[in-house]
Amino acid sequence: MHLIGMLDSPYVRRCAISGTALGLTFQHSSISVFRHMDRFGAINPLYKAPSLIAADGTVLMDSALILRHFEDVAGRSLYPADPAARLKDLRLEGLGIVACDKAVGVEYERKRPEAQRHAPWMERIREQLATALRLFEAQADFAASRPTPGLIAGLMAWGFSQFVIPEYVKASSFPKLAEGAAHWEATPLFRQWPIDRE
Numbered sequence: 001m002h003l004i005g006m007l008d009s010p011y012v013r014r015c016a017i018s019g020t021a022l023g024l025t026f027q028h029s030s031i032s033v034f035r036h037m038d039r040f041g042a043i044n045p046l047y048k049a050p051s052l053i054a055a056d057g058t059v060l061m062d063s064a065l066i067l068r069h070f071e072d073v074a075g076r077s078l079y080p081a082d083p084a085a086r087l088k089d090l091r092l093e094g095l096g097i098v099a100c101d102k103a104v105g106v107e108y109e110r111k112r113p114e115a116q117r118h119a120p121w122m123e124r125i126r127e128q129l130a131t132a133l134r135l136f137e138a139q140a141d142f143a144a145s146r147p148t149p150g151l152i153a154g155l156m157a158w159g160f161s162q163f164v165i166p167e168y169v170k171a172s173s174f175p176k177l178a179e180g181a182a183h184w185e186a187t188p189l190f191r192q193w194p195i196d197r198e
């Protein structure tokens with residue numbers, strides 16, 4: 001298997017971390033959907049990161065679907081086995097994914113020329129991002145013994161926000177999340193897949 005995409009993408013990074021947590025071996029290529037369009041387009045003409053070239057050559061996209069395939073290949077899951085705990089983690093994962101989507105949305109909105117920005121939309125997605133992170137912070141168990149999909153998703157959103165849009169997401173407003181993220185980012189699993197800061 002071959003994972004394609006830059007590790008500054010929270011979606012690519014969540015696949016890399018989850019795949020490794022599942023014990024899988026896979027190649028990874030840091031190819032940008034913006035800066036390396038020729039190379040990316042040759043793999044996936046839809047330019048979506050992450051993309052995964054599966055063992056039989058099938059090209060998958062969307063982190064949730066790639067993670068589903070990873071679980072199939074690994075023959076196990078990162079979700080808690082207990083149904084109530086699993087439900088809680090699915091809820092957490094939703095919060096994390098919305099936070100990723102809104103953080104990436106803020107970054108894309110910010111890239112527009114000034115005249116093409118729509119202030120009410122920016123206000124809306126900033127508020128959605130802050131709310132998702134606030135709820136994630138309140139509901140995540142940062143002292144968990146192993147990373148679950150929900151925990152990983154929220155931590156990816158936080159890492160991306162702190163790297164790319166820190167002026168929109170003040171670490172001081174989320175002290176528990178900042179501390180929990182520092183703990184997980186220091187683990188060998190997360191350090192194996194650092195945010196691509198180039």
Ligand SMILES: N[C@@H](CCC(=O)N[C@@H](CS)C(=O)NCC(=O)O)C(=O)O
Nearest residue numbers: 009011033047048049050062063064
């Ligand atoms: N829901 C998708 C979102 C992936 C996504 O939007 N990735 C960004 C990079 S962070 C991308 O591919 N952007 C280029 C584009 O959408 O054209 C997932 O979970 O994989």
